Amino acid sequence: MKVTEKQQVTLPRTNELGFYEMRLEAVGGLGANLAGQVLAQSLVLGQGLNGAHFSSYGSEKKGSPVKSFVRVCAPDKEVRSSSPVERPHLLGVFHHCLLPVEGTTAGLYPDSVIVVNSPDSVEEVADRGRIGSGTLAVVDALLISVQENTRINTAMLGAIVRASGFIDPQVVREGIDASFREKYPKLVEPNLKTFDRGYNEVKIWTFTGSGSFKPKPFQRYVPQLGYANAPMGGIITNPGNTAHKDLSASRQGIFPIYHRHLCIDCGLCTQTCPDYVFVWEKGLDKNGKPAMVMKGPNYQYCKGCLKCVEICPVAALTMECERPEFRFTGDVQLWGPPDALVTMSRNNEPAKWGQEEGYYWRRVS
Numbered sequence: 024m025k026v027t028e029k030q031q032v033t034l035p036r037t038n039e040l041g042f043y044e045m046r047l048e049a050v051g052g053l054g055a056n057l058a059g060q061v062l063a064q065s066l067v068l069g070q071g072l073n074g075a076h077f078s079s080y081g082s083e084k085k086g087s088p089v090k091s092f093v094r095v096c097a098p099d100k101e102v103r104s105s106s107p108v109e110r111p112h113l114l115g116v117f118h119h120c121l122l123p124v125e126g127t128t129a130g131l132y133p134d135s136v137i138v139v140n141s142p143d144s145v146e147e148v149a150d151r152g153r154i155g156s157g158t159l160a161v162v163d164a165l166l167i168s169v170q171e172n173t174r175i176n177t178a179m180l181g182a183i184v185r186a187s188g189f190i191d192p193q194v195v196r197e198g199i200d201a202s203f204r205e206k207y208p209k210l211v212e213p214n215l216k217t218f219d220r221g222y223n224e225v226k227i228w229t230f231t232g233s234g235s236f237k238p239k240p241f242q243r244y245v246p247q248l249g250y251a252n253a254p255m256g257g258i259i260t261n262p263g264n265t266a267h268k269d270l271s272a273s274r275q276g277i278f279p280i281y282h283r284h285l286c287i288d289c290g291l292c293t294q295t296c297p298d299y300v301f302v303w304e305k306g307l308d309k310n311g312k313p314a315m316v317m318k319g320p321n322y323q324y325c326k327g328c329l330k331c332v333e334i335c336p337v338a339a340l341t342m343e344c345e346r347p348e349f350r351f352t353g354d355v356q357l358w359g360p361p362d363a364l365v366t367m368s369r370n371n372e373p374a375k376w377g378q379e380e381g382y383y384w385r386r387v388s
């Protein structure tokens with residue numbers, strides 16, 4: 024790409040080292056790594072800045088946490104830092120369930136730009152993320168990508184470009200084109216359309232009041248046990264309990280819905296599910312004989328891989344988007360050894376039993 028005088032850009036703000044920094048918070052499979060790469064390439068090759076991009080992810084699987092970092096500066100400056108972005112001028116949150124997760128909004132400046140993929144209103148997202156200052160941009164990237172048969176990353180790129188106020192959309196369009204053209208030429212047009220929709224459909228809200236948000240400092244992970252204080256023999260004195268594990272933030276906005284009236288209690292979904300999500304109870308089979316019957320998925324443990332939907336022989340499980348019209352209606356029972364058996368609702372408050380039987384989720388008209 025040749026940088027024209029018109030495309031040469033001045034950064035709106037920089038930190039004490041002269042960098043404008045961006046951090047993309049996502050889970051594996053949402054395409055944050057590619058989005059960061061396209062952003063950095065576009066700003067360096069198309070807008071004449073110097074910059075660097077890298078990502079950090081855990082195990083190579085869908086659902087694991089992913090952070091993608093972009094750092095840009097004036098062309099006459101060298102990038103000599105490859106540390107994670109601790110204080111982002113722009114934060115992209117690829118899944119709104121990540122907002123309450125510790126560390127997602129850490130290190131923001133009072134005037135940072137936050138771009139969130141969510142079907143909710145800007146006010147609701149601000150409330151959930153306790154965001155009371157800066158600029159908040161909300162885009163329903165999942166809906167756009169489902170409609171365009173793409174992934175959410177290009178919709179998020181469109182929203183990020185618009186909210187940033189200084190990135191040239193045409194340069195990023197060229198970056199998307201270059202990324203897909205060689206290997207996946209058929210994906211170029213749908214992704215450009217997804218980008219345009221993200222750019223046009225994002226809702227941006229700038230907070231002018233004092234707000235209640237206080238940026239949390241970025242805290243490096245420090246192991247509680249080390250060579251100086253580890254128990255003799257490496258004994259684990261507190262093994263923890265997976266009953267409290269919550270995989271809902273690993274879902275990419277789609278999940279299985281259970282239709283009891285179609286289920287034949289064959290158990291294939293339970294054999295297939297990698298996370299033991301399905302709950303069974305004593306009941307009666309179709310002939311009225313005592314049998315174990317499926318109660319439904321316990322969504323706390325569901326990571327949305329949809330293997331159960333594929334295996335179900337009678338379409339008693341269907342893929343649905345996690346949209347506001349699905350409201351969580353029931354409490355979840357967490358299972359464990361007798362002394363650890365706890366009963367609590369999804370948000371870890373004591374369960375209120377006697378609510379609706381049947382589905383944990385129901386479609387609200």
Ligand code: SF4
Nearest residue numbers: 296325326328329331
């Ligand atoms: S989508 Fe289905 S198979 Fe995958 S974790 Fe959830 S319940 Fe289990």
Ligand code: SF4
Nearest residue numbers: 286287289290292335
């Ligand atoms: S695979 Fe389908 S029919 Fe079989 S138990 Fe699961 S939901 Fe029911």
